[in-house]
Amino acid sequence: MSMKTIMVIGAGQMGSGIAQVCAMAGFDVVLHDLTEEFVNRGITSIEKQLQRQVEKEKIQPHEKDQTLQCITPSISLSNAASADLVIEAAVEKMEVKTALFRELDQLVPEHTILATNTSSLPITEIAAATKRPEKVIGMHFMNPVPVMKLVEIIRGLSTTDEVFQQIEELTKTLKKVPVEVNDFPGFVSNRILMPMINEAIYTVYEGVAAPEAVDEVMRLGMNHPMGPLTLADFIGLDTCLFIMETLHEGFGDDKYRPCPLLRKYVKAGWLGKKTGKGFYTY
Structure with a gap:
């Protein structure tokens, strides 16, 4: 056909x-x-x-x-x-x-x-x-x-x-x-990407480093074209949260638990670039 x-x-x-x-x-x-x-x-x-x-x-x-x-x-x-x-x-x-x-x-x-x-x-x-x-x-x-x-x-x-x-x-x-x-929650791309973004948010939540520092480490040290927190802002923090919740529900594994800071930003309406504020101000 x-x-x-x-x-x-x-x-x-x-x-x-x-x-x-x-x-x-x-x-x-x-x-x-x-x-x-x-x-x-x-x-x-x-x-x-x-x-x-x-x-x-x-x-x-x-x-x-x-x-x-x-x-x-x-x-x-x-x-x-x-x-x-x-x-x-x-x-x-x-x-x-x-x-x-x-x-x-x-x-x-x-x-x-x-x-x-x-x-x-x-x-x-x-x-x-x-x-x-x-x-x-x-x-x-x-x-x-x-x-x-x-x-x-x-x-x-x-x-x-x-x-x-x-x-x-x-x-x-x-x-x-x-x-x-294959048909598993998050497929390949988001099953790998979203936990990385979530872990980057945890490093900010736990006071390990500021968002700029986290992104700079990943850009300069891991050769990523943009840092995970910048990427999260571009994707939309609400979308990131939804996918993490889908992974958490689908696998029932705490390693996919969304960071409380991610939840807080979404509840505040700080969704990233589309709302003008997320981990950065646009």
Whole structure:
């Protein structure tokens, strides 16, 4: 089955990035969100990203125009009826995702693959909300999507080899690198990254060092492009907390217990760059 039309659900930072790379690869993309305002904000974000690439002479102006022409806005989920693949990049809540997949299952054609960009939730549980669990798979893109090469491909318990191979090939078509991982909480990326971030927060909480010092040690000593606390602010401290809670619940191991300081910052509304304050002020 050749894919022609891809619906991306969620026009936020991740969803608009996924829509952009799909459109740049020549697919017809339906970018869906709850309101016209959200969708238009996503398309504006894509336009700005493409314009930056034009200014850096990475793409030609006509390539920018072609990419934008491939994207159709949507605020009606019934538009999924034309999709060969749906990539969900909605809010990271199991009840939202299962409700969405249950509805999509009724709307899309029989051949359509349903993929989720979840960063930590179990694919098997999401797939169980549908009558096509064999056609449900995880595609965990990294942020920012147009720049980062990795896509974690996660099979659910029922995902077929054929579906996996189709998504693997699609990922390569998007000029990304697919890496197969199994369906465990946090997969590989967040199972390793988030405890590191959590431990960095503990070093601040326990008075071992200031945030600037922690980040400098990791940048200069471990050759990380940015320190873990800067990265946490960019990801969003609420997202970091959610993933740590998912790991803690999924494994039942205290090594995944979120640092009390992380909880305190989230309760205070200090969520990082998006709110102007986290471990740093923006």
